[in-house]
Amino acid sequence: MTEQTAARDSPAAPDVFGALASPVRRRLLMALRAGPRTASSLCEGMPIARPAVSEHLAVLRAVGLVRAVRRGREQVYHLDPRPLTEAGAWLNVMLAFWNARLGDLSRIEEGER
Amino acid sequence: MTEQTAARDSPAAPDVFGALASPVRRRLLMALRAGPRTASSLCEGMPIARPAVSEHLAVLRAVGLVRAVRRGREQVYHLDPRPLTEAGAWLNVMLAFWNARLGDLSRIEEGER
DNA sequence: CCATTCTGTCGGACTTTTCCGACATATCCG
DNA sequence: CGGATATGTCGGAAAAGTCCGACAGAATGG
Numbered sequence: 001m002t003e004q005t006a007a008r009d010s011p012a013a014p015d016v017f018g019a020l021a022s023p024v025r026r027r028l029l030m031a032l033r034a035g036p037r038t039a040s041s042l043c044e045g046m047p048i049a050r051p052a053v054s055e056h057l058a059v060l061r062a063v064g065l066v067r068a069v070r071r072g073r074e075q076v077y078h079l080d081p082r083p084l085t086e087a088g089a090w091l092n093v094m095l096a097f098w099n100a101r102l103g104d105l106s107r108i109e110e111g112e113r
Numbered sequence: 114m115t116e117q118t119a120a121r122d123s124p125a126a127p128d129v130f131g132a133l134a135s136p137v138r139r140r141l142l143m144a145l146r147a148g149p150r151t152a153s154s155l156c157e158g159m160p161i162a163r164p165a166v167s168e169h170l171a172v173l174r175a176v177g178l179v180r181a182v183r184r185g186r187e188q189v190y191h192l193d194p195r196p197l198t199e200a201g202a203w204l205n206v207m208l209a210f211w212n213a214r215l216g217d218l219s220r221i222e223e224g225e226r
Numbered sequence: 227c228c229a230t231t232c233t234g235t236c237g238g239a240c241t242t243t244t245c246c247g248a249c250a251t252a253t254c255c256g
Numbered sequence: 257c258g259g260a261t262a263t264g265t266c267g268g269a270a271a272a273g274t275c276c277g278a279c280a281g282a283a284t285g286g
Contacts, residue, residue, distance in 0.1 A: 014134065021127065021134035022244090026203070033210045039263060052245050054264060073253040073262050081211040084204060090139070091201045097146045098194045135274090152233060165275050167234055186232050186283040 016083045017090075019063045024048065025056050029079065032066060036078040039068075129196045130203075132176045137161065138169050142192065145179060149191040152181075 019025055028042060043053045057077060060066040064083045068075045132138055141155060156166045170190060173179040177196045181188045 015136075017130065017139070018134045021131045023128070024244095026130070029207060033207060040261095048244090049246060050263080051247080051265080055244080058264085070253095075263065079207075079211070081208055084207055084211075088201070088204045088208065091197060091204065094142060094146060094192075094197055095194055095201065098192070137274095153231095161274085162276055163233080164235080164277080168274080171234080183283095188233065 014059070014063070016063050016065070016087045019059050019065055019083075020087065022056065022059075024052075025060055028053070028056060028060065029065065032077060032079045036069075036076045038071075038074045038076055040074075042077065127172070127176070129176050129178070129200045132172050132178055132196075133200065135169065135172075137165075138173055141166070141169060141173065142178065145190060145192045149182075149189045151184075151187045151189055153187075155190065 014021070024046065027046070031037065031042060031045060039054065039057065040050070042057070043050045046053050057066065057068075061068065064080055066077050067080050068077050070076075127134070137159065140159070144150065144155060144158060152167065152170065153163070155170070156163045159166055170179065170181075174181065177193055179190050180193050181190050183189075
């Protein structure tokens with residue numbers, strides 16, 4: 001009864017790390033880093049077809065990493081880094097542990113300067 | 114006759130973000146944060162059986178996030194944060210971009226409305 | 227030695243993700 | 257209005273990931 005067809009409604013609804021797990025999505029974010037771009041413009045540099053890029057963008061939208069604004073008949077995507085800072089906070093917890101233990105992160109990073 | 118049966122040899126060989134995508138693996142890293150622990154000790158707090166934990170540990174080992182040292186008939190796992198700093202570097206690239214254009218935040222918020 | 231414990235791996239079932247061609251919807255321009 | 261463009265979504269097939277019970281190899285200790 002409660003069996004909705006939600007399997008297709010959310011082709012992928014992972015958390016931030018799950019969204020960052022795909023190299024294609026990371027490349028999309030990197031491309032978006034230079035500035036807002038339309039969906040078709042994002043597809044140009046990718047090794048996959050448009051529907052796949054559209055779904056990857058939907059995943060990024062679901063976790064709040066990107067946002068889309070309608071502009072005419074185009075849809076302009078832009079970056080939203082807030083979930084990224086959330087992921088960074090998790091990383092900092094781990095690295096802070098390491099800092100407290102060794103007290104010398106530069107020894108590991110070796111180029112922090 | 115090189116490694117042809119490698120399909121099972123590497124049940125999952127993603128990059129660092131791929132390894133961090135699984136909540137179970139993140140929890141394993143968090144548990145390891147308190148100090149080195151044996152494999153069975155890691156299984157205790159987990160909601161899955163030992164073979165699954167073992168494969169998750171294999172994934173973490175493949176990307177270099179953990180390392181195992183034999184101690185008698187036990188195997189002691191300990192954390193290695195270097196790949197983590199690599200992931201942090203990627204995040205910093207994205208967040209640095211955002212810091213450079215903090216002034217655009219209000220503009221985007223307006224455009225969304 | 228031999229039984230016990232610890233750990234990794236295998237066979238196999240199930241779920242999720244990824245990708246594409248095709249269709250549907252929305253917007254613009256003449 | 258009607259054709260063209262941009263974008264999302266659907267059906268479905270292929271691939272990957274996840275999990276478990278059962279087995280195999282190493283190390284310990286009596």
